[in-house]
Amino acid sequence: MRVAIPHTLTRDEARRRLRDKAERAMEKAESMATITTSFVDDDHMAMSVTAMGYTVDCAVELTDTELVVEVDIPATLGFAKRMIEGMIREKTGKLLT
Template identity: 75%
Template sequence: MRIAIPHSLERDEARRRLREKTSQAALKADGMATVTTEFVDDDHLKMAVGAMGYTVDCAVEITDSELVVDVDIPASLGFAKRMIEGLIRDKSAKFLT
């Protein structure tokens, strides 16, 4: 699934905020999930979120006008696709605030 989250920040500011907030992602999961993050380069982040026996891999790209999140949702979670998309939109937007 590909999700675009628009932003109006300068790219450098979007990078700074994303780096700052993703370092806190595991703490914010509050023990409900495991979150690992790794910046591949300045504009690309890999994330893995594990919860309830599932691991969902994500790739995030920072562009001049949006964050583009590619999510690999296991077929067994297809029923929760809309809920997962809503969570990603909400959490990704908060990364940039």
């Protein structure tokens, strides 16, 4: 699944916010999920979210106008695709605020 979240920040500011808030997101989610992130380069982050026995891998790409999240949803979570997309939009959008 591909989810694009538009932004109006400069690329440098978006990078700074993404790095700063990715660490905070991991701390906040600690009681509900395990989130690991790593930056492949300045504009690409790999993320893995483990919750309720599932692990979902994501690739995050920062462009000049949007943050694009590519998510590999296991077939067993297909029923929750819309809910997962909504959570991605909400939580990922907060990474840039």
